[in-house]
Amino acid sequence: MLYRESGQYKTSYIADQAIFPIREDRIGMAIIGAIALAIPFFASDFFLNAIMTPFLILALAAIGLNILTGYAGQLSLGSGAFMGVGAYSCYKLTSIFPDVNIIILVMISGLFSAGIGVIFGLPSLRIKGLYLAVTTLAAQFFLEWCFIRIPWLYNYNASGAIEVPERRGFGDIILTGPSAPAMTQYFVVLGIVVVVTLAVKNIVRGRIGRQWMMIRDMDIAAELMGVRPLTAKLSAFAVSSYLCGVAGAMFIFFYLGAAEPSAFSITLSFQILFMVILGGLGSLVGSFFGAAFIWGLPIVLRAGFPALGIGIGAETVFHIATMIVGALIIVFLIVEPHGLARLWSLGKEKLRVWPFPYG
Amino acid sequence: MDVLYSVLVDPFVQMAEMPDFLLQVLWEGFVAGVLYALIALGFVLIYKASGVFNFAQGIMVVFAGLTLVGLHEKGVPAYLALILTIGVMGLLALAVERFVMRPLVNQPDIILLMSTIGLTYFLVGFGEFVFGGEPKQMITEELGLPTGSSAFEIGDGGLLILQHIDIAAAVIALIMVGVLAVFFNKTRIGRALRAVADDHQAALSVGISLNQIWAIVWFAAGIVALTTGIMWGARSDVSFALEIIAFKALPVLILGGFTSIPGAIVGGLIIGVGEKIGEIYWGPLVGGGIESWLAYMIALIFLLFRPQGLFGERIIERV
Numbered sequence: 001m002l003y004r005e006s007g008q009y010k011t012s013y014i015a016d017q018a019i020f021p022i023r024e025d026r027i028g029m030a031i032i033g034a035i036a037l038a039i040p041f042f043a044s045d046f047f048l049n050a051i052m053t054p055f056l057i058l059a060l061a062a063i064g065l066n067i068l069t070g071y072a073g074q075l076s077l078g079s080g081a082f083m084g085v086g087a088y089s090c091y092k093l094t095s096i097f098p099d100v101n102i103i104i105l106v107m108i109s110g111l112f113s114a115g116i117g118v119i120f121g122l123p124s125l126r127i128k129g130l131y132l133a134v135t136t137l138a139a140q141f142f143l144e145w146c147f148i149r150i151p152w153l154y155n156y157n158a159s160g161a162i163e164v165p166e167r168r169g170f171g172d173i174i175l176t177g178p179s180a181p182a183m184t185q186y187f188v189v190l191g192i193v194v195v196v197t198l199a200v201k202n203i204v205r206g207r208i209g210r211q212w213m214m215i216r217d218m219d220i221a222a223e224l225m226g227v228r229p230l231t232a233k234l235s236a237f238a239v240s241s242y243l244c245g246v247a248g249a250m251f252i253f254f255y256l257g258a259a260e261p262s263a264f265s266i267t268l269s270f271q272i273l274f275m276v277i278l279g280g281l282g283s284l285v286g287s288f289f290g291a292a293f294i295w296g297l298p299i300v301l302r303a304g305f306p307a308l309g310i311g312i313g314a315e316t317v318f319h320i321a322t323m324i325v326g327a328l329i330i331v332f333l334i335v336e337p338h339g340l341a342r343l344w345s346l347g348k349e350k351l352r353v354w355p356f357p358y359g
Numbered sequence: 360m361d362v363l364y365s366v367l368v369d370p371f372v373q374m375a376e377m378p379d380f381l382l383q384v385l386w387e388g389f390v391a392g393v394l395y396a397l398i399a400l401g402f403v404l405i406y407k408a409s410g411v412f413n414f415a416q417g418i419m420v421v422f423a424g425l426t427l428v429g430l431h432e433k434g435v436p437a438y439l440a441l442i443l444t445i446g447v448m449g450l451l452a453l454a455v456e457r458f459v460m461r462p463l464v465n466q467p468d469i470i471l472l473m474s475t476i477g478l479t480y481f482l483v484g485f486g487e488f489v490f491g492g493e494p495k496q497m498i499t500e501e502l503g504l505p506t507g508s509s510a511f512e513i514g515d516g517g518l519l520i521l522q523h524i525d526i527a528a529a530v531i532a533l534i535m536v537g538v539l540a541v542f543f544n545k546t547r548i549g550r551a552l553r554a555v556a557d558d559h560q561a562a563l564s565v566g567i568s569l570n571q572i573w574a575i576v577w578f579a580a581g582i583v584a585l586t587t588g589i590m591w592g593a594r595s596d597v598s599f600a601l602e603i604i605a606f607k608a609l610p611v612l613i614l615g616g617f618t619s620i621p622g623a624i625v626g627g628l629i630i631g632v633g634e635k636i637g638e639i640y641w642g643p644l645v646g647g648g649i650e651s652w653l654a655y656m657i658a659l660i661f662l663l664f665r666p667q668g669l670f671g672e673r674i675i676e677r678v
Contacts, residue, residue, distance in 0.1 A: 075469065127662050130412055130468070130617070134609045135662060138655030150648045267607070270476060277473045317501045319488040326480030333477065334462040 003351040004356030011221035012291035019201055036190055040183040047184040049255075051299060052156045056186075057250045062275040063200060063284055064243030069273075070282035071204055072236035073216030074124050079272045081143035082241045083248025084264030085113040088247035091162045095155055102167040102175050103188060105174040106249045113245025116143070125229060128219075140266055147261035160202045176253045185254040196246065201284055203239065212236050213282070244272075278332055280290040280341025289340035297325055370640035382519050384639050385632060390525040392631020393532045394594075397587040398608035398614065399623040400536070401580040406617045407556045408576040409460065410468065417605020418482045419581060422595040423448055424588030428498060429490040437501035455517030456574040458550065460485040464569070483599065499524065504593060528590040531608030535586060536624060539579070542621070547577060556618070610658030615670055622670030630654045 003024045020026045040048055041194045065079045087138025089108035094102060120139040123131055154162045166177030175188060198228060203209050206296045211232040214222035222231050252259045271294055301321040336342055401416040414419045426447050430440035459474050499506055505523035512518060543549040554562040555572050563569060591601060611630050615622025634657075638650045661669070 005401070069469075123659060123663060127666050130667075131613055131662060131666065134613050134655070135659045137606065137609060138652060138659045141655055145648060145651050149648060166408060169626055266603075274473070277469070281469075311486035315492070316488065319484045319492075321484070322507075323481050323484030323488060326477045326482070328461055329477030329480065330474050333466075333470055333474050334459075337463075 002203035002354065003348065005352075017197075019205075027317060030042050030249065038291035040186055045182040047057030048186045051296065053182070053186050053189050054255050055172075055246050055291055056189050057255055058272065058275065058295055059288045060193050060250070061244050061272050062279060062291050063197060064240045064247060066274050066276045066279075066282065066284070066287050067200070067204070067212070068236050068240035068281075069276055071209060072212040072233065072240075073219075074121075074233065074236065075129065075133040075267070077133050077242070077269050078120065078139040078143070079240075079244050080115050080156050080264045080270075081140040082117055082244040083251060083268065084143060084147055084261070085116050085241075086110055086245025086248035086272070087252040087264070088147060088251060089113065089245070091155075094167060096167065098165070098167070102253060103169065103192065106192065106246060106253065109249045110242040110245035113248070114242040115243075117237045117241025118234050120243075123235070124233050126226070137266075140269055143263060144261055145287065149221055159165060159260075161258055161260040162252065163271065164253050164256075168236040176257075178257060182252075188231065188315065191248065192246065196243065197284065200243065204284070208232075208235060215225060216282075230358060241356050249355040274329060278329065278339055280339025280344075283339070283341035285344060286339050286341030289344065293340065294325075297328065300320075301325075362591055365644055366641070386519065386521065386525075386633030388632035389434060389628060390528060390594075391635065392506065392628040392661025393499050393529050394587060394591055394627075395607050395631055397532055397535070397583060397590065398605050398623045399611040399627055401583040401587070402608055402612055403615075403617065403620055403623050404539075404576055404583065408552050409471075409537070409555070409573055410459070410559075411471045411475065412468065412617070413580065415482060415671075416580060416584060416608065417480045417602045418486070419448075419451075419584035420588045420591065420605060421437060421597065421599055421601045422451075422482050422486050422588075423470045423581065423585035424497065424592045424601075425486050425490045425495065427585070427589065428495045428592070428597055431498050431501065431673070432495075437498055437503075439572055440498075444585055448585055449578050452577035452581050453572050454612065455577050456570060460573050460577075461570060479526065479602075483602075486598070489653075493599030494596040494600070497589060497597055499593040502589065504589075512566075522594075524590075524593045528593075531586060531590065535583065536603040537558065539620060542579075548572075552576060598657065607654050610654040613658040613668055616629045616668030617650060619668075619670035622668065633657050 001225045003022075005022045005024075006217050008021075008023055010021065015021065020029060039052060043052070060294070061079060061083055064082075067077060068074050068076050068079075081176045086106075086109045090102075090105055093109055094104045095098075095117070100176035110177055116139075120136065123135050127135055147159065151157075151160075154160060157163075164176050166179065168176050169175050172185060175184060204212070211227045212235075214225065215229060215236075219229060222232070245290065252263075256263060275287060275290035275294045277290070278293055279288070280286030302317050305317045305320070362381065367545040398416060398420060401419070402413055405411055405416070422446060426442045427440055430443055431437055455478065459478060463471055463474055492516040505527055508520055508522045510518050510520045543553060551562070551567045551572055551671055552569055552575070554565070556571060559569060562572075588597065588601075591604070595601075607630065608627075611623060613626070614629055615624070615626030634653050636676075637653045638647070642649045
């Protein structure tokens with residue numbers, strides 16, 4: 001009886017088209033929102049800095065990849081590099097325009113990433129499936145090479161790394177840099193992620209999103225029905241890279257603080273791909289689940305072994321954690337190939353008919 | 360004009376001026392290509408028999424090499440260690456078949472691909488846990504592989520230096536391909552393998568055991584991985600950095616097509632030679648280090664003209 005939509009009549013088109021048409025969903029979202037706002041007042045700085053902020057950022061990156069792979073059906077292994085494009089362009093922008101609010105620059109830096117994403121998306125018009133995945137590797141390695149070999153990108157630093165300068169905004173609040181408080185950074189990231197996610201939700205349930213899904217399900221049939229593959233595929237690449245770029249810029253400016261090119265290596269691309277697959281292809285809420293799982297699991301494992309009183313070296317714990325993550329990924333794929341989002345919707349189905357076994 | 364000259368003319372002038380150096384570069388590229396082809400061969404074996412794109416092939420190479428060296432460090436004689444390592448790869452094949460492939464039968468390609476990446480993580484963690492993360496020296500001499508090099512004089516005063524281990528690698532790769540070709544075409548199991556590759560259900564219905572075939576094919580890929588590990592380990596050392604090199608096998612596969620063994624060889628050679636030539640003669644123009652992505656770009660350009668690869672079967676799409 002907790003979760004039931006019977007008796008909730010939609011009397012206007014606006015109500016019918018709402019993102020959360022069911023009252024219980026709206027209540028649930030309000031609770032989640034309240035928790036997200038309350039967390040910083042109860043949690044330690046470590047929890048905010050090392051878990052919540054990167055989780056939100058990576059969830060946004062996972063949403064980005066999910067647009068491309070889950071909604072438009074184009075497998076990509078280059079999302080880490082597109083995050084890098086966002087990070088480096090944000091760094092360049094803030095070096096050139098130090099007075100502009102950093103949040104605006106983060107949002108703009110995604111555009112550069114989107115442009116490069118479109119260029120590397122062009123082969124998708126001819127190449128499909130696993131072949132396309134390998135061509136996105138070209139983007140990954142080429143962009144990584146650019147981050148190392150083009151000194152202009154990191155302002156000719158001797159170290160070759162980028163360091164986030166201190167930036168203030170909204171009056172005199174420190175937003176980035178080493179002395180920025182964890183709570184401010186968390187709220188900024190939360191704000192950006194929520195706004196962008198809502199925008200994306202509206203894109204995927206609109207005309208463009210439906211075109212992506214048609215292309216994914218069968219591109220030739222979609223083309224025959226009047227979807228232009230050129231615009232549909234390239235717009236998917238653009239939106240996906242934009243989100244990855246914004247996530248990458250936030251990853252540097254609000255989480256890492258400084259980065260070497262290796263921060264955006266193929267490992268990061270794989271991590272994001274895992275988040276998408278384990279969370280559920282073609283599901284926004286799944287991207288959050290996947291990010292929480294992939295980001296949280298190693299942390300929990302690393303904290304768990306000493307807590308259980310098993311005295312082993314930090315390195316060994318790290319190796320065992322890698323092993324367990326790998327094994328769990330396989331187990332997960334076997335148990336629920338459609339990802340955590342599927343478990344979520346199954347849970348909702350069960351709740352709907354509860355306490356009866358059948359509805 | 361200067362730019363055009365340095366891109367279009369100058370590299371060829373350099374090649375013509377020092378033919379011995381060009382030969383050396385070609386040889387280096389050839390050897391690298393043979394090793395790429397060996398890794399690609401492991402991919403092709405598994406892809407042909409199960410339609411699984413095995414990302415773990417790279418880490419299997421590292422794992423096999425590490426097991427061999429690790430066992431030898433524990434005091435096991437070299438040849439016994441080799442046999443034991445083959446046994447370990449067999450066990451790995453059985454385990455993969457039983458715990459990964461069998462429960463995931465009939466799942467979409469991307470899920471199978473992800474499961475092999477999961478397997479990669481597992482093997483990385485396991486390998487580091489058992490053998491430690493430091494690079495190890497391959498036991499080249501103990502295995503009776505040749506070391507040293509010979510130099511040949513070419514033309515007037517030119518020198519071509521060939522490492523013996525490279526020659527051995529090329530010969531062994533050749534033998535390996537020959538054995539695999541005979542195995543695929545002449546033996547009963549090889550025919551069963553090809554039947555499975557064509558159609559899982561049809562193969563099942565004529566009484567071929569899928570599980571058995573998959574275990575065999577993963578074992579064969581493990582043997583190929585061990586060979587690659589020894590050869591590559593002898594050139595540098597055995598470390599987890601090899602895994603990145605394994606990614607180079609992907610453009611090789613793309614060029615050759617996922618299902619073709621000769622394709623893997625030809626693709627490997629094109630990528631190996633193209634990459635070295637590009638790095639040596641064109642790399643300095645943009646600051647060097649282009650080896651890291653040139654292979655993928657070559658593959659990308661090839662794909663734009665032939666989306667199914669050089670030797671892949673023609674893709675026919677039906678709605």
